[in-house]
Amino acid sequence: MPNKPKPKSIAGNLTAANLRVGIVISRFNSFITERLLDGALDALNRSGAADDQIEIVRVPGSFELPVAAKKLAQSHHPDAIICIGCVLRGETSHYEHVSNEVARGIQLAQMDTGVPIAFCVLTCDTLEQAIDRAGLKSGNKGFEAGLAAVEMGNLSRQLRPATPAAPPTSKSKSPRKRR
Ligand code: INI
Numbered sequence: 001m002p003n004k005p006k007p008k009s010i011a012g013n014l015t016a017a018n019l020r021v022g023i024v025i026s027r028f029n030s031f032i033t034e035r036l037l038d039g040a041l042d043a044l045n046r047s048g049a050a051d052d053q054i055e056i057v058r059v060p061g062s063f064e065l066p067v068a069a070k071k072l073a074q075s076h077h078p079d080a081i082i083c084i085g086c087v088l089r090g091e092t093s094h095y096e097h098v099s100n101e102v103a104r105g106i107q108l109a110q111m112d113t114g115v116p117i118a119f120c121v122l123t124c125d126t127l128e129q130a131i132d133r134a135g136l137k138s139g140n141k142g143f144e145a146g147l148a149a150v151e152m153g154n155l156s157r158q159l160r161p162a163t164p165a166a167p168p169t170s171k172s173k174s175p176r177k178r179r
Contacts, residue, residue: 010155010158010159011151011155012150012152012153012154012155012156012157012158013151013154014047014147014150014151014154015047015150015154016044016049016053016153017047017048019049019053019078019153019154020053020055020077020078020079021044021049021054021055021078021079021082021149021153022055022056022057022072022073022078022080022081022082023040023041023054023055023056023057023081023082024056024057024065024068024069024072024082024083024084025037025056025057025059025085026059026061026062026064026065026085026086026121027059027060027061028060028061028062028085028086029085029087029130032086032127032130032131032134033084033085035134035140035142036084036120036122036134036140036142036145037056037084037142038135038140038142039135039140039141039142039143039144039145040082040084040120040142040145040146041054041146042140042142042143043142043143043147043150044149047146047147047150049150055072055076055078057072061085062085062086062087062098062099062102062121063098063101063102065083065084065085065102065105065106066083066101066102066104066105066106066108067109069106069109069110069117070109070112070113073109073110073113073114073115073117074113078115078153079115079154079156079157080115080116080117080118080150080152080153080156081110081116081117081118081149082117082118082120082142082146083106083118083119083120083121084120084121084145085120085121085122086122086124086130086134087099087121087122087124088124088126089124089125089126099123102121103119103121106119106121114156115156116149116152116155116156118145118146118148118149118152119145120141120145122134
């Protein structure tokens with residue numbers, strides 16, 4: 001039977017040995033976010049990233065994550081970024097504004113810069129739900145985000161557009177003939 005041609009499949013691997021990863025973390029609800037950070041670092045280290053390949057930027061709250069991630073992407077050009085935050089529902093609608101804007105802002109930041117940003121912002125009704133997702137009953141979402149960042153960082157390298165040919169410099173142009 002003739003061999004059927006298979007479609008070419010492209011995917012990022014889970015090796016972080018050559019990647020540079022930025023982490024932007026919110027200090028608000030730091031009891032939770034620091035545990036998510038531990039999970040993300042565990043995933044990066046176990047994928048082969050050394051500490052000097054990782055840069056951590058701290059911001060006051062989740063609302064500030066998108067702008068810091070965008071500036072980090074534009075200035076330091078990491079292969080991938082992880083945004084870590086925790087938004088807990090309170091008595092007012094503040095929660096809705098922060099959680100909606102942080103998700104939208106992070107999506108905009110990755111679309112504007114082309115640097116993949118793993119979304120590790122918990123949006124929970126209760127502290128207990130957040131604790132469950134920061135290393136207790138439901139695993140550690142930081143670890144999952146760390147793996148997503150490694151995979152997307154590697155995928156991005158494979159999907160990088162070819163660099164256009166450099167324009168000729170004045171030196172490389174042939175000298176004008178004198179009339
Ligand atoms: N920031 C959070 O990261 N989580 C929250 O639950 C939260 N709540 O509920 O208020 C929160 N607010 C602060 C916000 O992110 C900004 O830092 C603040 O509004 C200043 O811009």
